[in-house]
Amino acid sequence: MSYKLGDYVLVLDEDLSGVIKQITGNTISIETEDGFLIDFKSDELVKQQKKQDLKSELFLHSDISDVVSEKETPKRKQQTKKKAKDRYEPTMEVDLHINQLVNSAKGMSNHDMLTLQLDTAKRKLDFAINKRIQKIVFIHGVGEGVLKMELEYLFGRYDNVKYYDANYQKYGLGATEVYIYQNVS
The missing domain is CATH 2.30.30.30 (SH3 type barrels.)
Structure with a gap:
């Protein structure tokens, strides 16, 4: 058994x-x-x-009259309140690890992989700007720091963004958060 x-x-x-x-x-x-x-x-x-009769099993923690009255009175739908911390969480995450972008990196040179990662980052950043998404986190990993340096160079070419290390507790050292200023004329 x-x-x-x-x-x-x-x-x-x-x-x-x-x-x-x-x-x-x-x-x-x-x-x-x-x-x-x-x-x-x-x-x-x-x-x-454990043998119990149906009534005591169904209404173990409440009286039957409480259950009936609960069903009869309509409850106001409670609005879910977002904590301040959650309001400022990024709305978009982009994982740039090569195994997230292609099924197999077999046969790809380091240059090919880096180019694909940077093209993906640029495409996602442009998408976020067009869709008016304010924050994105690019997860690049720690490694030797080549991808991170190239990303910073890419982000530096945009006038309407600032970038900084993402939340350490959530991502460790391997992520960069990008903030997009929406009303740049």
Whole structure:
């Protein structure tokens, strides 16, 4: 018989039962109703469905009248509030790792790969400018820093962008965030 964490089991030949908390090979640790953790072999246990009548199972944590009144009164839809931190999160991420851009980099020279990565970055940046997206994160990885340097050169040719290292906690050192000024005349 297969057991999984959270199953309710009875112990054969003993007046014990509990919930499975850990499974290690053929040894199963159960937590008894008294809160003790006890190990048993899997052939010493039998899975047990807790028997409860339908009403108590369906309305375990509430009275039936509460459920009915909840259904009858329409609730106002709550607006989800964005945290300030989330409001300023980039709306677009572009992963420039070569394995994200092509199925196989086999046969490509370093120059070919770098050219493809830069073309992708330029295309995505132009797309963001046209679609009025304010922030993009370009994930370039750490490596030797060649791609990062080339990206900075590319971004420097635009008048309406500024760029800086992306959120370190989220991306580490391998990403650059680009902010696009929308109303440049």
